[in-house]
Amino acid sequence: MSASSSVAAGRGAPRQASGALWQALPFLGIFAAALILPMVSNDYWTLIATRAAIYWVLVSALNLVVGFAGQLAIGWVAMLTLGAYTTSVLVAGNVMPPVPVFPALGVAALVGGVFGFIVGLPALRLRTFYFAMTTLGFATIVTQVALAWQGVTGGGIGIVGPVLPAPFDTIFGFYLFCLGLAAFCTWISANAAHSRFGRSLVAIRDAEVAAESSGISKPRLLGAVFLFAGAMAGIAGGLFATLQSYISPEAFTFDLSVLFFIAILIGGRGSILGPFIATIVLTWLPEFAAPLVAWSTFLYAALLLAIVLLVPGGIAALLDFRSRRRIEADRTIVPRPELLPEILGGRKASEAITLKDIVLSFGGVRAVDGLDLTIEPGAVHGLIGPNGSGKTTTLNVICGFYRPETGSVTVDGEPLPAAAPQTRAASGIARTFQTPKLIGEASVLQNVMVGGAIRGRGSFVESLLALPRHRQDEAMLRHDALLALRCVGLGALADVRADRLQHSELRFLEIARALMLRPRFLLLDEPAAGLSAEEIRSLGGLIRAISRQGTGVLLVEHHADLIFEICDQVTVLNLGRELAAGTPAEIRAHPEVVSAYLGS
Known part of the structure; x- marks a missing residue:
């Protein structure tokens, strides 16, 4: 990296930190309000907030599958069911000596992850409606097994849910535990979303051909994400069983599965904040409309239809003020080929x-x-x-x-x-296409960073936890993407959404993405x-x-x-x-x- 590039990177670091803090403010505000809630309300509303936190543990990870990767995993309530029964059965000692609740939650995460990966395998070949039917079919199978396996699950009668040890055995203690876990899941899902893996998921969703040309392996990436989403749903299932105190197959309804899926669609794809807000709203809404509970599925459908017609991008689009900023209409592309040695130099013949x-x-x-x-x-x-x-x-x-x-x-x-x-x-080998293959909802900079996905060294787990190699990858990809944009003459448009660019700029943007390789x-x-x-x-x-x-x-x-x-x-x-x-x-x-x- 040249001295001038180092100076530019140094100047960009405070702006990145400021931007990250600005993005975190809505989450911090919501969690601060959640901490105050038990002090200003009764135990009933604390239990409802606990339910919302548990649902978000599942939805935060499922959002990577549905909102980012674009896979219609409608029947994800199956993983919640598996996690709830696994935890309850192990704690009750129905198949082996009783297991403490926290190890049981770990096993529930393992079971959810394994089955999440298995259910995700058809996504490599099936698309849209057909994959959705696969997940719904699996949810039906899980429910039927729970009904039939009476000696272990209690069948239609059900089984007692686990109880967390002190200090989490009270309403307030359990609420704080679930809230802390929800905050952790928000952090790790945001880390994944803003990593090369999150950008690759969106590329698979919106520009699969370009993603493959950039070296992104769809089977490997989707496998990791489905495993992660299944594991988080397994943990959420164990906590759901604790909240319910007693579970039976009737607790895992189709309406619950629809809630998870609708929360992501209403929240807006490619967003963390939108589905987060939608999960809270959809969890609390039935409490304010209790007389209409029998119409819940109809209300969800009507709400989704209204969002699609009025705000197609969901809550995320309403909150995306940056994309509505005016940009200069009369723009000229002025490439700077003298910068090419910085990004292409030093390679072997x-x-x-x-x-x-x-x-x-x-x-x-x-x-x-x-x-x-x-x-x-x-x-x-x-x-x-x-x-x-x-x-x-x-x-x-x-x-x-x-x-x-x-x-x-x-x-x-x-x-x-x-x-x-x-x-x-x-x-x-890099390429461009007759018709530009780009992610319209992502920024110009994010589109270019997709081109360097395979150059990252950190693993998916390292990105989830924002470990050093993940941070190094992001700094390297951001620096090189800005350099590539300056090479092709689009440096001033780095933060603009790609779907706002002129056709000629899209042509040069594809070249910038190819240069990342x-x-x-x-x-x-x-x-x-x-x-x-x-x-x-x-x-x-x-x-x-x-x-x-x-x-x-x-x-x-x-x-x-x-x-x-x-x-x-x-x-x-x-x-x-x-x-x-x-x-x-x-x-x-x-x-x-x-x-x-x-x-x-």
Whole structure:
């Protein structure tokens, strides 16, 4: 890191601390009010507040699954049920000698985590409605097992819930314990949400293809999050059994599962504060509308419909004042390629990407037909041709989204695994897309930080607890993301939501995200589409500067002038076959290219 960068980072640290404190103020205010509550109310309202704290223990972790990863886990009451019965059965000694309540809660967390992971496995293949049905089906199975296993669970009669030891065996003591645990869960879920793992979850939700291209492993990440959400639900279940004093299958209703899910949707996806407030409101609301308790499911549905129609972003959108700030309308993109050595310098030299005899068909159409292609480091290689000639398909083969029928793709002489796009980032291959794949609800800075996700060294647990490696990762990714944005000319827009940017700025934003990988090879898919003449000139200068840092660039583009101005080599495709290859001057004079593509 240069001296100037160190100074900039030093100046940014107080601003980050101030921003974190500002974000924490609403939580601190709510927890301060919760501490005062028992002093100004009776035991009944303290019990209701205890219930809200227990629900938040579950919802805070489930929020990472539903709100951040976008998985419709509607039946998460199953994990609450498992945790409640596991804790109660172990403390009662129904299957072994009685276990103290705190170790029993630990076992409940383990059971919830294991089953959370198992239930989460279908999310790797099933989407939306189908995965929601899977979670609801599992919730039904758990309830039926509890009913049938009478010797252990008490069947329909139920079982006595556990009691915490002193000083947590009173209403006030138990409330303080649950409130402290809720505060801890708020902290760790916020740590995860604001880490590379939280950003990766949102990327999987909104831009899965770009997430895979950045090296984010969906199975590994979702597995960790489902395990965490199941463990927290298991603990919440044990505390729920303590609060209820006596549990039976009737305590774990569909309405309860809907409450957890609706709290996240009403709160707003990608937010911690919104679902936190929604959980409190939905827990307290039935107490103020007791005569309407039989209509609770209808009321939840009506409330959700009103939120979707009136405030689609939920409570979080209402509280997001930053996104409503005015930004300058007349903006000019001015890249600073002289900064590229800071982010791309110091890498080892690499060999070429080599495609050999690639064949790929869709039905009876040969999209790529026997293609040979070499992308040299430190050079710009243009790939042109008519629409449908196989240009983007070639990029998708290189990036692992398509498996070729025959042929091979190698880097440094080593074959790249087919149909494994998440492995390309580790080989130093980054790309952009025909249509920008970005997270509109996230800031420009957060979008760019996603590109460096695999460069972090801290584990998911380290991020939950904000341990040193997590803090080092965040500082490194933030510094490099700001540097990448300055390189492409978007430094002043770092804190702006990406969905407020102009189309041309989104093109440069994708390049900034790709630079976070410090790529050895950069694949650009029509980056000049929709750009003005001046922006195309800026883009060309930036691409040439990137190649001069030793990065091999494969440029798919329809702007022939840009191709012939900045490319060292050009390959022309037609109907999946190589029509011509050579220098820009050779391609300009090639009669078949002129006839099939360039025209007179």
